[in-house]
Amino acid sequence: xxxxxxxxxxxxxxxxxxxxxxxxxxxxxxxxxxxxxxxxxxxxxxxxxxxxxxxxxxxxxxxxxxxxxxxxxxxxxxxxxxxxxxxxxxxxxxxxxxxxxxxxxxxxxxxxxxxxxxxxxxxxxxxxxxxxxxxxxxxxxxxxxxxxxxxxxxxxxxxxxxxxxxxxxxxxxxxxxxxxxxxxxxxxxxxxxxxxxxxxxxxxxxxxxxxxxxxxxxxxxxxxxxxxxxxxxxxxxxxxxxxxxxxxxxxxxxxxxxxxxxxxxxxxxxxxxxxxxxxxxxxxxxxxxxxxxxxxxxxxxxxxxxxxxxxxxxxxxxxxxxxxxxxxxxxxxxxxxxxxxxxxxxxxxxxxxxxxxxxxxxxxxxxxxxxxxxxxxxxxxxxxxxxxxxxxxxxxxxxxxxxxxxxxxxxxxxxxxxxx
Numbered sequence: 001x002x003x004x005x006x007x008x009x010x011x012x013x014x015x016x017x018x019x020x021x022x023x024x025x026x027x028x029x030x031x032x033x034x035x036x037x038x039x040x041x042x043x044x045x046x047x048x049x050x051x052x053x054x055x056x057x058x059x060x061x062x063x064x065x066x067x068x069x070x071x072x073x074x075x076x077x078x079x080x081x082x083x084x085x086x087x088x089x090x091x092x093x094x095x096x097x098x099x100x101x102x103x104x105x106x107x108x109x110x111x112x113x114x115x116x117x118x119x120x121x122x123x124x125x126x127x128x129x130x131x132x133x134x135x136x137x138x139x140x141x142x143x144x145x146x147x148x149x150x151x152x153x154x155x156x157x158x159x160x161x162x163x164x165x166x167x168x169x170x171x172x173x174x175x176x177x178x179x180x181x182x183x184x185x186x187x188x189x190x191x192x193x194x195x196x197x198x199x200x201x202x203x204x205x206x207x208x209x210x211x212x213x214x215x216x217x218x219x220x221x222x223x224x225x226x227x228x229x230x231x232x233x234x235x236x237x238x239x240x241x242x243x244x245x246x247x248x249x250x251x252x253x254x255x256x257x258x259x260x261x262x263x264x265x266x267x268x269x270x271x272x273x274x275x276x277x278x279x280x281x282x283x284x285x286x287x288x289x290x291x292x293x294x295x296x297x298x299x300x301x302x303x304x305x306x307x308x309x310x311x312x313x314x315x316x317x318x319x320x321x322x323x324x325x326x327x328x329x330x331x332x333x334x335x336x337x338x339x340x341x342x343x344x345x346x347x348x349x350x351x352x353x354x355x356x357x358x359x360x361x362x363x364x365x366x367x368x369x370x371x372x373x374x375x376x377x378x379x380x381x382x383x384x385x386x387x388x389x390x391x392x393x394x395x396x397x398x399x400x401x402x403x404x405x406x407x408x409x410x411x412x413x414x415x416x417x418x419x420x
Contacts, residue, residue: 017236039083046090167368175361185226186305193309212395297360303394310401332361344369356386
């Protein structure tokens with residue numbers, strides 16, 4: 001209650017969502033301004049093979065300066081402030097021509113711009129090479145088949161191509177939120193312990209309660225304050241997102257790009273399957289196990305944070321102990337993003353979803369892909385048993401360290417405290 005009544009806590013609770021939403025829409029608005037900029041690229045085609053091949057887009061406008069020399073084209077581009085000059089020399093051999101094309105500009109073109117120019121040149125050179133070899137290009141084009149593999153499971157339920165990414169987005173968001181929550185409020189527990197120890201308040205408090213009870217009470221109190229703050233963030237953040245989207249005109253869901261036929265097909269087929277995939281996600285399981293793993297992971301790491309806070313005299317002294325705490329959390333994030341999305345039921349994903357220090361993050365990322373109940377049961381059971389062990393060990397360090405002053409503890413010293 002003392003933490004919730006704190007002015008800083010109240011201000012940051014209501015100010016943080018405003019800052020985050022403001023940053024999000026500022027980035028989105030700047031991105032829109034950046035994408036709305038039209039780049040003018042001059043084409044100096046001395047071969048004459050690419051006349052009319054480069055078509056203007058929403059962001060790129062091509063200017064044909066093939067009738068003048070490269071030097072003159074460069075001067076015009078410099079004077080007008082255009083993006084650059086694409087120079088195509090007059091070379092008959094396609095292989096040599098492909099390696100002789102140059103782009104001159106004040107700065108390097110963006111990846112998308114470069115890729116678009118390369119695609120046009122590649123298609124034209126490929127067609128020219130096929131014609132030179134006596135191949136009827138029109139027959140090849142008419143023989144091309146458009147393949148769209150339909151995906152469904154053994155029960156006949158259809159899914160979209162983006163199904164894995166949708167599951168990874170939801171699972172990854174849950175895992176990342178859990179990691180941030182553990183780090184933010186675990187540090188809050190540690191700073192609270194250091195503050196009471198520095199002010200010598202702890203010497204009065206431990207005369208009334210056992211150290212282990214004090215440690216558990218501090219973890220519970222901070223977690224309730226954290227949950228309150230997090231719930232306010234979610235509600236305010238959601239409301240602010242919709243209000244900001246209404247007033248700024250920023251589209252929260254960017255429209256699909258492509259040909260009208262492609263857009264129509266996507267709207268009628270792929271988008272419907274995407275919505276079906278989102279609807280079929282195990283949201284109830286994800287919410288339930290988010291709470292389960294949040295409680296288990298938070299208690300596990302908060303006990304370690306509390307033990308570290310009791311062992312040191314200032315926040316500066318905690319740096320030597322922070323890396324072993326952050327390492328498994330970061331490992332869980334990296335394993336989740338690099339292993340779960342490729343093979344959610346593979347050996348690496350399964351093992352790390354069982355290890356208690358990484359299971360709260362990795363298992364949350366696996367749940368949208370479907371996890372057998374026995375794997376969930378084993379993972380939760382191991383997390384509970386490890387919690388009991390870590391809480392017991394942390395309480396022993398807390399009991400000794402809370403009354404120790406003026407000495408920087410080492411890992412060897414902490415090991416001795418466990419024997420007391």
